[in-house]
Amino acid sequence: MVLPSEPEFEQALNELTSTLQPFLKANPEYQRALDIVQIPERTLQFRVVWEDDQGNPHVNRGYRVQYNSALGPYKGGLRLHPSVNLSILKFLGFEQTFKNALTGLNMGGGKGGSDFDPKGKSDSEVRRFCQAFMLELSRHIGKDTDVPAGDIGTGVREIAFLFGAYKKLRNEWVGVLTGKGNDWGGSHIRPEATGYGLIYYVLHMIERSCPEYSLSKPETLVAISGSGNVAQYAAIKVIELGATVLSLSDSKGTIIAYKGFTKADVEKISALKLKGGSLESIASAGAWTYHAGKRPWTLLPKVHIALPSATQNEVSGEEAEALVKAGVRIVAEGSNMGCTQEAIDIFEASRVKGGKAVWYAPGKASNCGGVAVSGLEMAQNSARLTWTPQDVDARLNKIMTDCYNISYAAGEKWSTDGPSVAGVLPSLVAGANVAGFIKVADAMKAQGDWW
Structure with missing residues (x-):
């Protein structure tokens, strides 16, 4: 079966696969995990019909790729940009899976969005689009299922409209989106x-x-x-x-x-x-x-x-x-x-x-700091607490330090050019890929997704 070309996703997959080779050679049983993890658990595609300020209807494509939930609820942004397509969202969701693993927080990987362009649109047009988008997306997300966030084209304004639409549709206030305003469930330091x-x-x-x-x-x-x-x-x-x-x-x-x-x-x-x-x-x-x-x-x-x-x-x-x-x-x-x-x-x-x-x-x-603080926002929402900017910043700094140390250690052991030698720095790309992959693969194995 020949699948449609997905250049961005294929690039991300090839990068991961090539850097995993020394690890897979020493641990060939993990090849089964690689075969499985590269396929999303669920891919959602839907139409979004909205009305402009002149009363004219428009239609856009909406997507949510729920890639992997071995480590926690699907977590990843919503991108609003004319370039959005399934290849780009698959690549982003795939990368997000291993990025989230490196934070040490309980988050799976996902990504979504639409080919809608918020640039040049009025606030009312953006609001009507977000409400129409959430009408379908709300069926598939939840605080313990899938927690989207912002991305290119999706800032605090869009998150606010999406959150308001979800709250009305489901009649519940939960931390189903991150990147919210500080006064209604957001976290300090999230924009930064x-x-x-x-x-x-x-x-x-x-x-x-x-x-x-x-x-x-x-x-x-x-x-x-x-x-x-x-x-x-x-x-x-x-x-x-x-x-x-x-x-x-x-x-x-x-x-x-x-x-x-x-x-x-x-x-x-x-x-x-x-x-x-x-x-x-x-x-x-x-x-x-x-x-x-x-x-x-x-x-x-x-x-x-x-x-x-x-x-x-x-x-x-x-x-x-x-x-x-x-x-x-x-x-x-x-x-x-x-x-x-x-x-x-x-x-x-x-x-x-x-x-x-x-x-x-x-x-x-x-760049995993953004999703790390999104994870901290989820924790604050669950506890109905708001941490100080200093507390969040300190936690962010520690997460980035841990991520660096994990990537460095795995790079020393599994760089494609061999173990670290004097005067040669380990490969951080190999280290990040191997460390993230092992964590996701081991969780999948424990849960019976491969054996």
């Missing part, structure tokens, strides 16, 4: 969590591999792509620590600040993005240069740390080579599968050479 968590992970990478590029030094140059929540809060944390952020971007182009962005600059960009504006419209307002249609990676002659934080496959092989030439030492994904396989191969080849190597961290490890 992915960006902050990314930096907490990177701090451990710097300490181990290149302490000369401490984020406390203005001389440390950091390139960031994207200008949404992840990029904004990663940039703010870097600036607060003392390093220099050189770039931010959106789907139309990149702005470069050769003297670095300030926290006020990032806050200005954040306000612009809330209104749906593009970076091009404010590029001339600061000491910045704008590059239409370009991503940051080939624009900087010198960079020490690169943080792809926009979307999947945003660093190509050619761009990876440019980053290596610019002197990059750490590449850590704030986005999901931010690097193409060609880019990963280039970074991993540099790592194996040792010396002033590039060390790459995959999104399933380095």
